[in-house]
Amino acid sequence: MTSPVITVEHGVVGYDGRPVLRNISLTVTAGEVVAVLGANGSGKSTLIRAVLGLVPLSAGSVALFDRPLRRFRQWARIGYVPQRLGAGGGVPATVREVVASGRLARRGVLRPPGRADRVAVDAALLAVGLADRAGDPVSTLSGGQQQRTLIARALAGEPELLVLDEPTAGVDAASQEAFAGALRDFVGDGGTVLLVAHELGPLRPVISRAVVVHEGGIIHDGAVPDPAGHHAEPDHDHVHPHCYDEPAGLWSN
């Protein structure tokens, strides 16, 4: 039996008393790549923040690696790339420095980096296709390359679970391809992924399951739905309910 990595049971989250997630239940098991889809404001980011304990549940429960969130301490097992975080931020750090910061949870701040740290940073840079930019200031990179830097930082920590909030939003096609390749390798090595996406694009073949959030509830959990308008494609197997692909673009706007 595959072990559960994320378990949300009857999760409820609200901001300032306004409910945003209503009675959400979701299980992600080892080796899965689960995409959370849904319209703007449907609660996707809130769901992954709740999974990581960054926003409190007002009811229900979350467990990570089979351990209740309040007792979970092994944060080095998880890599998190939040939404639209500028990697540069005016700080003249190089790509390598930002990626190496992903090792801090593993090695402790006071111990100098060792061989294992350097190997992990090199591997992460290679995985996202930025090995040749390692010495450049992050501020000189494109938005897509900066996003890849953040993904490499998460990979450098050698997590078992990667949680990514819109990793390909506003990212150029080459970076999306590079990211899809990195994700495939990560999963090939036994990793588990939960990511929020608007457009799957090159990620589509890597996704094993899709969860569609609508108005704070999960309205679909299963096969990756086709974007509206693709019904006529020969490989379209019609496994998805139609409530979320009509009107067009509910999850792809």
Ligand SMILES: Nc1ncnc2c1ncn2[C@@H]1O[C@H](COP(=O)(O)OP(=O)(O)OP(=O)(O)O)[C@@H](O)[C@H]1O
């Ligand atoms: N910190 C916060 N305080 C108050 N309201 C919030 C906060 N974060 C999100 N919200 C609100 O909660 C709802 C869900 O937001 P959330 O960011 O989870 O949606 P989303 O599906 O990720 O949206 P998007 O696709 O635009 O990123 C929205 O109405 C949003 O305005």
